[in-house]
Amino acid sequence: MNYWLIKSEADCYSIEDLKKDKVTAWTGVRNYQARNFMRDSMQSGDLVLYYHSSAEPTGVYGVAQVASKAYPDPTQFKRGKGGEAMEYFDPKATTDKPIWYLVDMAYVETFTHPVSLTEIKIDPKLEGMVVRQKGSRLSIQPVSEKHFKYIRGVLARSK
């Protein structure tokens, strides 16, 4: 059992969208490090902090759960009707040799008290979290069990 943090732009696909959909394929990850985490380390049942970037405030808004094994991201093969590249299309990928992978994400809960990045940064108990690193653009990050439980069990329930 592993714990993760995934980022999504709030007005692109928020946790409320996930709540509506219940499960969604986490398409469009085009970063090798993030891909490797999904492909090599994520397991069904892993719990995930759902982080909104470009939100007010930015921070963790709830919890999701990994709902599948990794499989090739279908959007890397998608061309439009005229053969033009669609979003996330990768000309170097083939169905025999896919480049990008994804997992399904399931909705778990929305925090009544979202945990802002500011809170995460000032809390000594959360030292070492990847999301605290300046300029960290990694959209899928491993999170320690201790940090996960502290954010979900303590910070999200305070106030």
Next chain:
DNA sequence: GCCAACGTTGGC
């Protein structure tokens, strides 16, 4: 294989 140029992310 180096590294400058470029495009993108994301906090502010």
Next chain:
DNA sequence: GCCAACGTTGGC
């Protein structure tokens, strides 16, 4: 909207 930080690309 700005811009620093970062990952990727491509010329050499």
